[in-house]
Amino acid sequence: MTRPTRRHLISIDDLATEDLDRIVRRGVQFAAGALEDARPLHDAVVGVLFRKTSTRTRTAFSAGALRLGARLITYGPGDLQENTGETVEDTAAVLSRMIDTLVARTAGSEAELRAYADQQRMAVVNAMSADEHPTQALTDLTTLLGRFGRIEGLRVLYIGEGNNTASALTLALSRYQGTELFLRTPPGYGVAERYLDRAAVNAKKSGARVEQRHDMDGLPQADVIYTTRWQTTGTVKPDLDWPRLFAPFQVGPAVMATSPDAVFMHDLPAHRGEEVTADVLDGPASIAFQQAENKYHSARAVLEWCMTGTQAG
Known part of the structure; x- marks a missing residue:
């Protein structure tokens, strides 16, 4: 039975x-x-x-x-x-x-x-x-596999707050052989060390790479450029001056130009003019709404x- x-x-x-x-x-x-x-x-x-x-x-x-x-x-x-x-x-x-x-x-x-x-x-x-946000990470991996036919070896540049989406994505991508995740997060708003530590254990087994920095200098070449809204659902930032810290981390044409063949992803909802410009979100490189359907x-x-x-x- x-x-x-x-x-x-x-x-x-x-x-x-x-x-x-x-x-x-x-x-x-x-x-x-x-x-x-x-x-x-x-x-x-x-x-x-x-x-x-x-x-x-x-x-x-x-x-x-x-x-x-x-x-x-x-x-x-x-x-x-x-x-x-x-x-x-x-x-x-x-x-x-x-x-x-x-x-x-x-x-x-x-x-x-x-x-x-x-x-x-x-x-x-x-x-x-x-x-x-584990189901968001599963959506993201589904989107990557559907788009590229693989997850292994992909290079993902994540720009913005190290929130629950970033934490889940860090744990997920670090499981796949040869993936590289570059986290560019504002100072004081990075992915928590406990998630980076857990990802490091995964990466040691898979040969993946996870790197977090708090600046926008020398952006790496990537297959995917990913961002998320700056005001995560249900949260309040302790620093009243947070918009100034976040401003350099907007994804606009100049950022996309650093990886001309990259696709753009966003977990939505989006605030055009904040974390991403309208011409990127609504542009030809964006697969954000296919990503939403994949949820x-x-x-x-x-x-x-x-x-x-x-x-x-």
């Missing part, structure tokens, strides 16, 4: 390298339209809890669950009894007896999601925490991975 196994995705580090690669390749298959008839979540129930605003991630997981045959329950930021004092652990114990997967964007750290995941009845997916394809791959494992029992 077999019983279903629910697999959690709280951090990129939760994935074995083969599972990371499987999800990314599956996302490319979904994007190619090869799996449109697949209904692996037939009659499953997926809960979607967002305490912060979302356009792409919420829509991607909602539409993805429905396309895979699941039924959907959505929770707003004030809907659960946690607002009246119920613990996360008690909430998880209840939800896990009623639904199969919880896709959650929380207001705080990874620890809350780990508490939701402290059971094996219900899969839990981190749809962005303050620390890390939907990648979400289907994540849901399938979380829900379709089996184990003997």
Whole structure:
């Protein structure tokens, strides 16, 4: 007899390298339209809890669950009894007896999601925490594989705040052989050392390279130039003078000219005239909106991975 196994995705580090690669390749298959008839979540129930605003991630997981045959329950930021004092652990114990997967964007750290995941009845997916945005990194890898036919050996120049997107991308790219990730982040707003340390462990095994600097001098040649909005969802910067620090890190034509054959990526939403100029975001090198569509394809791959494992029992 077999019983279903629910697999959690709280951090990129939760994935074995083969599972990371499987999800990314599956996302490319979904994007190619090869799996449109697949209904692996037939009659499953997926809960979607967002305490912060979302356009792409919420829509991607909602539409993805429905396309895979699941039924959907959505929770707003004030809907659960946690607002009246119920613990996360008690909430998880209840939800896990009623639904199969919880896709959650929380207001705080990874620890809350780990508490939701402290059971094996219900899969839990981190749809962005303050620390890390793992499903964005999976979307990005899906986009890279679809565009270049490979991830190994790609050179990615990331410019801007070392936020939860950058943290996840750092963990993900460092798994692939020969990749090079150049992080150019404003002083005081870099990728946290704990993520760089974890990436260094990955890179030692894979032969990847991760380098962080806090200036825009001597930009390296890259296959991809990537940026993200300067005001990360749900955060407030402690330094009132932060726009001055960020201004040199705008991606405009001069930056793109340093790598004439590079594509431009952005996790969106974008603020034209801040982190990126309109002529770059809307220009011929930009694949930002294909990247956004890939969030939907990648979400289907994540849901399938979380829900379709089996184990003997």
